[in-house]
Amino acid sequence: MSLSEVFFLIVAAIAIGSATLVITLPNTVHSALFLVATLFCVALMFLSMGAEFLAAVQILVYAGAIMILFLFVITLMNPQRPAGPDRLRSQVVWSCAFAVMLLLVLWISIQEGAMAALPIAPVSTTPLGLDALGIALFTTYVVPFEITSILLLVAMVGAVVLGRGRVQ
Amino acid sequence: MIESAPTPYYLVLSAVLFSIGALGFCIRKNPLVMFMCVEIMLNAANLSFVAFARHLNVIDGQVIALFIMAIAAAEVVVGLGIIVAIFRLRDSIDVDEVNVLRG
Amino acid sequence: MTTWVTLALALPLLGFLYCALFGWRVGRAASGVAASAAVGASFGAALAVAAGVSVLPESERFVTITIASWLTAGSFIAPIAFLVDPLSTVMLLVVTGVGSLIHVYATGYMRDHHGHLDLGYNRFFAFLNLFVFSMLVLVLANNFVLLMVGWGGVGVCSYFLIAFWFDKPENARAGSKAFIVNAIGDVGLLLACFLIFWTFRKVDFDGVFREVAAGQGSGAMTNIALLLLIAAAAKSAQFPLHVWLPDAMAGPTPVSALIHAATMVTAGVYLIARTHPIYEHAPLAMAAVASIGAVTAFFAATIALTQTNLKRVVAYSTLSQLGYMFVGVGVGAFGASIFHLMTHAFFKAVLFLGAGIVIHHLAGQEDMRQMGGLRSRLPVVYWCFAIAAAANAGFPLLSGFFSKDEIVSAAFLSPHGSAILGGSLLLTSALTGIYMFRAVSLTFHGTSNAHSHTGDHGVAGSMLWPVLLLTVLAVVGGFPYAQFGKFLHPSLTHWGGHPVEVANPVGSIAIASGIVSIAGIAVGLWLYAGDRAIPRRLGRSLGGLAETVRAGYYIDAFYGAVLLAPVRVIALISSGPVDNFLIGGFVSLFPAFARWMGSEFRHTFQTGYVRHYAAAIFAGAALIAIFFVYRIGI
Numbered sequence: 001m002s003l004s005e006v007f008f009l010i011v012a013a014i015a016i017g018s019a020t021l022v023i024t025l026p027n028t029v030h031s032a033l034f035l036v037a038t039l040f041c042v043a044l045m046f047l048s049m050g051a052e053f054l055a056a057v058q059i060l061v062y063a064g065a066i067m068i069l070f071l072f073v074i075t076l077m078n079p080q081r082p083a084g085p086d087r088l089r090s091q092v093v094w095s096c097a098f099a100v101m102l103l104l105v106l107w108i109s110i111q112e113g114a115m116a117a118l119p120i121a122p123v124s125t126t127p128l129g130l131d132a133l134g135i136a137l138f139t140t141y142v143v144p145f146e147i148t149s150i151l152l153l154v155a156m157v158g159a160v161v162l163g164r165g166r167v168q
Numbered sequence: 169m170i171e172s173a174p175t176p177y178y179l180v181l182s183a184v185l186f187s188i189g190a191l192g193f194c195i196r197k198n199p200l201v202m203f204m205c206v207e208i209m210l211n212a213a214n215l216s217f218v219a220f221a222r223h224l225n226v227i228d229g230q231v232i233a234l235f236i237m238a239i240a241a242a243e244v245v246v247g248l249g250i251i252v253a254i255f256r257l258r259d260s261i262d263v264d265e266v267n268v269l270r271g
Numbered sequence: 272m273t274t275w276v277t278l279a280l281a282l283p284l285l286g287f288l289y290c291a292l293f294g295w296r297v298g299r300a301a302s303g304v305a306a307s308a309a310v311g312a313s314f315g316a317a318l319a320v321a322a323g324v325s326v327l328p329e330s331e332r333f334v335t336i337t338i339a340s341w342l343t344a345g346s347f348i349a350p351i352a353f354l355v356d357p358l359s360t361v362m363l364l365v366v367t368g369v370g371s372l373i374h375v376y377a378t379g380y381m382r383d384h385h386g387h388l389d390l391g392y393n394r395f396f397a398f399l400n401l402f403v404f405s406m407l408v409l410v411l412a413n414n415f416v417l418l419m420v421g422w423g424g425v426g427v428c429s430y431f432l433i434a435f436w437f438d439k440p441e442n443a444r445a446g447s448k449a450f451i452v453n454a455i456g457d458v459g460l461l462l463a464c465f466l467i468f469w470t471f472r473k474v475d476f477d478g479v480f481r482e483v484a485a486g487q488g489s490g491a492m493t494n495i496a497l498l499l500l501i502a503a504a505a506k507s508a509q510f511p512l513h514v515w516l517p518d519a520m521a522g523p524t525p526v527s528a529l530i531h532a533a534t535m536v537t538a539g540v541y542l543i544a545r546t547h548p549i550y551e552h553a554p555l556a557m558a559a560v561a562s563i564g565a566v567t568a569f570f571a572a573t574i575a576l577t578q579t580n581l582k583r584v585v586a587y588s589t590l591s592q593l594g595y596m597f598v599g600v601g602v603g604a605f606g607a608s609i610f611h612l613m614t615h616a617f618f619k620a621v622l623f624l625g626a627g628i629v630i631h632h633l634a635g636q637e638d639m640r641q642m643g644g645l646r647s648r649l650p651v652v653y654w655c656f657a658i659a660a661a662a663n664a665g666f667p668l669l670s671g672f673f674s675k676d677e678i679v680s681a682a683f684l685s686p687h688g689s690a691i692l693g694g695s696l697l698l699t700s701a702l703t704g705i706y707m708f709r710a711v712s713l714t715f716h717g718t719s720n721a722h723s724h725t726g727d728h729g730v731a732g733s734m735l736w737p738v739l740l741l742t743v744l745a746v747v748g749g750f751p752y753a754q755f756g757k758f759l760h761p762s763l764t765h766w767g768g769h770p771v772e773v774a775n776p777v778g779s780i781a782i783a784s785g786i787v788s789i790a791g792i793a794v795g796l797w798l799y800a801g802d803r804a805i806p807r808r809l810g811r812s813l814g815g816l817a818e819t820v821r822a823g824y825y826i827d828a829f830y831g832a833v834l835l836a837p838v839r840v841i842a843l844i845s846s847g848p849v850d851n852f853l854i855g856g857f858v859s860l861f862p863a864f865a866r867w868m869g870s871e872f873r874h875t876f877q878t879g880y881v882r883h884y885a886a887a888i889f890a891g892a893a894l895i896a897i898f899f900v901y902r903i904g905i
Contacts, residue, residue, distance in 0.1 A: 008173035012181045019185055019208050023192030028200055035204045038185075042211045045181070049172045049222045051230050054237075058214075061237055066207070066244045073248045074200055077261055095194035095886055098893045099187045105896040106183035110176050132227045133234075141231050148238045155242035162249030194886045202882075267879025 007048060015041035028074050032067060039063045053130045178219035185212035199251045199263045203244070210240050272323045273336050276353055279316035279363065280407050282309045286400035294393025303378035306396035310374050310403050314367035321360050329761045332356055335413055335477070342416065346472050354413035354476060358762035361609060361755075362410035362541055369533045369616045370403050372737035376624050377525035379733030380631060395435060399529070402428035406534050410541060414475035415464045418542075422460060422506070425535045426453045432530060433522040445518040452515040456505020456539075463498035466491055476545065480766035483548040496549050496556030499542060500563070507539030507593045510567040514827050516590055520582040524627030527582060532589050532623055533616035540593070540608055543600040548766045551603065557687055561601025565695045568594025570824065572702035576709065577821035580637050581629065584710045585622050588663060591699060592619070595678050598696060602688040603771035604681030606759045610752060611674035614662070618671055618745035621659035624738045628652050628730055629714060639710065644719030651735060653715045655742040660711050662745045664704035665788035670749030672785065675700065677752065677773055680780045685771040693780070697787050704791020705798070709806075712799035 018037040025031050039062045046055035137145055172178070189208035196202055214233040221229020255261050286309030294302035324332050337352040353359075377399065381389040389395065405424025412418040427450070434446025464474065470488035471479050482488060503509070508516040519531050530536070543550060543560060550557050571590035578584045592615050599608030629645060629652065630637055646653045662671035679700070683693035756772060763770040798806050810817055819825060876887075 002171075004171045005173050005177070008177055012177075015181065016184055016188070019188040019192075022204055022208065023188060023195060023201070028198055031201050031204055035207065038208060039211060042215055045178065045215055046218055049178070049218055051218050051222075051233075054214075054218060054230055054233055057234065057237060061241055062207070062211075066241055069244060069248060070200065070204065073252060076252065077200070077255055091882060091886055092195055095191050095889065098886070098890050099191040102190070102889075102893040102896060103183060103187045105893065105900050106186075107180065108900060110179045110183065128221075128225070128227045128230075133230055136227045136231050137234070140228075141235075144235060148235055151239065152242050155245045159245045159249045162246070162253050190889050194882055194889060197882065263881050266881065270877065270879030 004048065008045075011041050011044045011048075015045075029071070032070050032074060035070075036063050036067050039067070050128070053133055172222055175219050175223040178215060178222075182212045182216040182219065185209075185215070197263050198261055199255065200248075200261070202263060203247055203251070206247075207240065207244070210236060272320065272334055272355065275316045275319040275323065276336050276355060276411070277338070279313045279320060279367065280353070280404065280411065282313040282316070283400045283404040283407065285309060287397050287404060290393045290397035290400060294397060299388050299392045300378075302393035302396045303374075303381070306400045307371060307374035307378060309400055310367055311371040313403070313407075314364070314371045317360075317363045317367045320355060321364055324355060324357065324360050325758075330765075332761050333477070333765060347468060347474065349414050349416035349474050351417060352413045352475075353411040355411070356762050356765070357759050358541075358544060358609065359410050361613065361759065363407065365613050365616050366403060366406050366410065366534050369620055369741070370406075370529055372740055373525050373529045373533070373620060373624070374399060376528075376627070376734050376737040377523070379731035380525055380627055381523065391435060395432070395523070398428050398431045398435075399525070402432065402530060402535070406538070409538055413477065415460075415467060415479075416474055419457075419460055419464065422502075422538065423457065425530070425538060426450060426457070426506075429453070429519070429530050429535055432526040433519045435522055435526065439521075442521040445515075445521040449515040449519050452512050453505050455512060456502040459498045459501030459505065460542075463495050463502065466495050466498060470495070477766075480548045483552060484767035489552065492549055493553040493555050496546075496553035497559065499546055499549070500556060500560055503539030503542045503560075503597075504563060505539075506542075507536045507597070508590055509539070509563050509593065509597055510570065511826065513567060513571070513590055514823070514830060517583050517586050517823070520580070520586050524582065524623055524630065527586070528620045528623035528627070531586065532619040536589065536593055537596070537612045537616070540596045540600060540612055543597075544605045544609055544763075547600070547605050547763060547768050547770065550600070551768055554687065557601050557603065559601075561598050561682075561687065561692060564594040564597025564599075564601055565692055565699075566594070567591070568598065568699045569695055569702075572699045572706060573820055574823055575706040576702065577817055579640055579821075581626050581639050581642070581710060581714060582623070582637055584639075584706060585619070585626055588622070588703070588707065589615075589619055591703060592663070594699075595675060595696065598682055598692060599678040602681050602685040602692070603769070604678060604685060604773065605763050605768075605770045606756050606772060607674065607677035607681055609759060610755050611671075611678055613755075614670035614674040614745070614748050617741050617748050618659040618662040618669075621655055621738055621741045621745055622663065624734070624741070625652050625656040625659065626714075628734055628738070631734070632730070639713040642714045642719075643717040644715070646715040648719075649715075649730065652730065652738065655738050656715070657711055658742055659745050660707040661792060664707050664792055665700050665784055666792065667785040667789070668749075670745050670747070672781075672788070673749030673752045675788075676781045676784050679784050680773040680778070681771050683780055684773060687771070697784060700784060700787050701791040701794075704788050704793075705795040708792050708795030709799045712796060716800050 015038050018034045018041065021034040022031045022038065025034065039058060043055040043058040043063070046052075046058060186209050189205045189212060192205035192208070193202050196205070214236055217229040217233045217236070219229075221227060221233075254266060258265060286306045289305050289309075290302040294305075324334070327334075334355040335352055336355065337350050339351040340348075341351045342349040374396070377395070381392055381395055383389070402425060405421050405428055407421070409418055409421025409425060412421055430446045430450040433449050434443045437443045437446075467479060468474050470491040471482045473479050473482065483492075501512075505512040516531060516536070520527055522530075550560070568591045571587045571594060575584050575587035575591065578587060592611070596608040596611055596615070599605070599611060628649065629642065632645075632649060633642065636642065658669070662669035665672045665675045679693055679696045682688040682696055683690060760770075760772075822828070
């Protein structure tokens with residue numbers, strides 16, 4: 001087993017473990033922290049695939065900004081009443097079933113067909129780098145780029161409006 | 169230099185993460201944790217995109233992943249704003265209480 | 272020729288349309304005039320047709336007039352086409368001639384004593400015209416399918432007219448009874464048509480009869496003939512399907528005269544006469560026809576002796592005379608039966624119309640026990656009625672004498688006939704004389720039991736003149752018997768038929784029947800014209816028997832118990848448990864399903880919980896993924 005694979009397996013194990021803890025821990029802050037761990041692992045994955053810029057942005061935006069926002073809101077929301085019993089206990093079983101089903105399907109599709117149909121690029125090829133990303137972003141994908149900026153603007157305005165609370 | 173593992177590995181990881189995220193969304197009733205599960209799902213998708221981009225030697229997958237990140241950021245902003253707006257007025261954080269659309 | 276036939280058919284139809292669509296607007300009295308004029312003009316056209324037929328050489332008196340091709344499917348060809356030959360010409364003349372006179376009579380009858388029109392005046396004439404049209408279609412049709420159209424048409428018009436005053440439930444019931452019993456005949460006719468097409472691959476008379484003459488289809492003849500007999504027996508009210516005719520007297524008297532004496536009930540006789548080639552190849556069926564006819568003739572006569580309702584006496588008399596006609600065709604004397612059909616139309620119409628005048632005069636009284644002494648009040652009617660009654664009984668030299676005698680002679684002399692047959696007919700003739708003049712005496716002789724409300728303002732001309740005209744015909748209508756037979760002969764031999772034609776009706780049998788009828792009339796008068804002591808004594812001693820006979824030998828009760836009761840039980844079960852629980856239950860499953868969708872189903876899937884919705888999306892995604900995996904064949 002090569003180094004890359006070992007690296008991959010370790011990081012993947014951490015990612016999966018963190019994600020599982022996110023969905024199982026009762027304390028919300030603990031969940032948020034383990035989400036950060038998961039995001040960090042994904043960033044490492046990006047690195048191993050040669051998408052360094054993406055890895056950086058992942059840590060900056062996701063782990064840095066989004067999770068901070070999450071933590072702010074968690075501390076802001078201070079429930080006075082203890083949470084009541086879960087009304088939808090039975091759903092756990094069903095959800096697990098569907099999750100397993102989805103997983104199996106994806107597994108099968110990955111194993112058998114899809115990969116065989118795709119041409120396998122030689123691994124030794126230098127992965128495309130930041131300059132290619134920049135060029136693509138500002139030429140082929142310039143329209144979605146601009147629209148995304150407008151989207152961010154809208155989100156900002158929306159956040160302000162929502163955060164205003166009752167109009168006096 | 170660390171090179172990438174074979175592409176199917178990444179795809180399987182992506183699938184697993186996605187399933188975990190979806191499962192968590194259905195199981196937890198704290199709206200914030202549910203939102204975190206959405207983030208997990210989005211990341212799984214990003215992982216998939218980048219893996220395919222790597223496999224096919226094109227850059228488009230990374231571009232799309234970038235966009236997804238930007239949109240996820242915007243979504244988190246607005247979504248958390250909504251959650252705050254709704255649950256500020258209530259005493260508990262239980263998404264099951266928001267069932268006005270009950271038929 | 273084409274024009275005349277088309278006119279003869281179209282005019283009553285137009286009359287029907289006018290009366291139905293406009294009669295209630297333009298002044299209802301006009302309906303009566305229009306309807307009578309239509310049928311009268313149709314009679315004119317009929318005369319032209321008859322003239323046209325007569326000038327043709329004998330072998331060519333078979334004109335087919337096609338209006339439209341109607342039904343054509345492979346070898347099944349049933350056009351709207353009419354066959355004009357001596358037989359249909361005779362029927363045409365009788366229907367339109369007697370029909371127009373009865374229409375004129377009806378314009379006077381369908382009023383109350385102050386001359387106000389009956390409320391359904393235009394409806395009445397509409398149906399009468401429609402009936403004439405249907406009857407003409409029936410007698411002129413050149414194929415079995417079109418004949419069936421006319422057959423059904425007269426049946427339904429009979430229903431409409433019997434149940435004309437439908438606000439009385441018993442009238443509606445009588446109409447239904449007539450229609451339902453007729454339906455049994457319709458089944459017979461339908462099956463006969465199927466069998467005919469099955470056997471001969473044709474349905475038009477000419478084609479079928481040619482095949483019969485060529486010797487085809489020998490195995491099916493008897494079956495076809497028996498099925499046709501069922502149809503004829505239902506329509507002509509022969510035993511055992513006679514039960515509807517006495518009840519049909521619930522309809523207005525012109526209806527009884529036209530439909531239940533002169534025309535519709537004769538359709539059965541016409542049918543058998545028309546299909547004589549088939550019958551001549553089915554001796555068993557002919558024997559059946561004759562037997563049924565003889566039985567009906569006799570037992571109807573016995574019942575007529577006991578009836579107290581004037582119209583019912585005449586109705587049973589009709590049954591009896593139809594029995595004679597059936598005997599006639601049953602022994603092969605087709606021409607004689609048609610001749611009797613014609614003379615019977617004359618004198619029976621007089622009897623019904625006369626009875627109608629009496630009833631009208633007495634403001635609706637039909638019970639003879641409440642009548643009497645009308646001879647002085649309605650002298651003209653009395654004489655007309657008496658003459659017609661004598662003709663009915665076969666009094667020598669009146670029309671009924673000639674026609675009855677032909678049949679009786681044929682019954683004795685024909686190879687299909689027998690002495691028993693002829694003897695029973697003679698006995699029935701005697702009874703006819705008795706019951707006919709019992710009716711005459713009870714109604715017109717003696718002292719008045721009647722409580723008349725009309726005073727003596729006389730009888731309306733519109734009612735009297737048709738009666739007079741028909742009486743004249745009843746007197747002289749029998750004389751041209753030889754010419755009649757000769758005229759009809761081609762119809763009966765064109766397709767190789769061998770009708771029994773009694774060469775010399777004036778012979779020993781004629782003398783015998785003449786004596787018998789005079790004797791019967793005399794006995795009737797003797798018993799009833801005086802103080803009626805003997806009938807009263809007889810009635811007391813034979814009380815039970817008389818009661819049975821009066822009730823029609825309880826045949827109605829028998830049918831009610833054996834046939835109707837099970838049907839009623841089935842109807843009760845069907846309308847009760849089956850309809851309410853089975854079918855109703857099944858049908859109510861649909862609204863129940865809709866209700867379930869709206870409540871239980873809805874509550875299951877529209878819970879308002881975000882996580883439920885998320886789980887549903889999740890499940891859907893999983894299923895779609897599975898679908899794609901298997902679809903793409905991974």
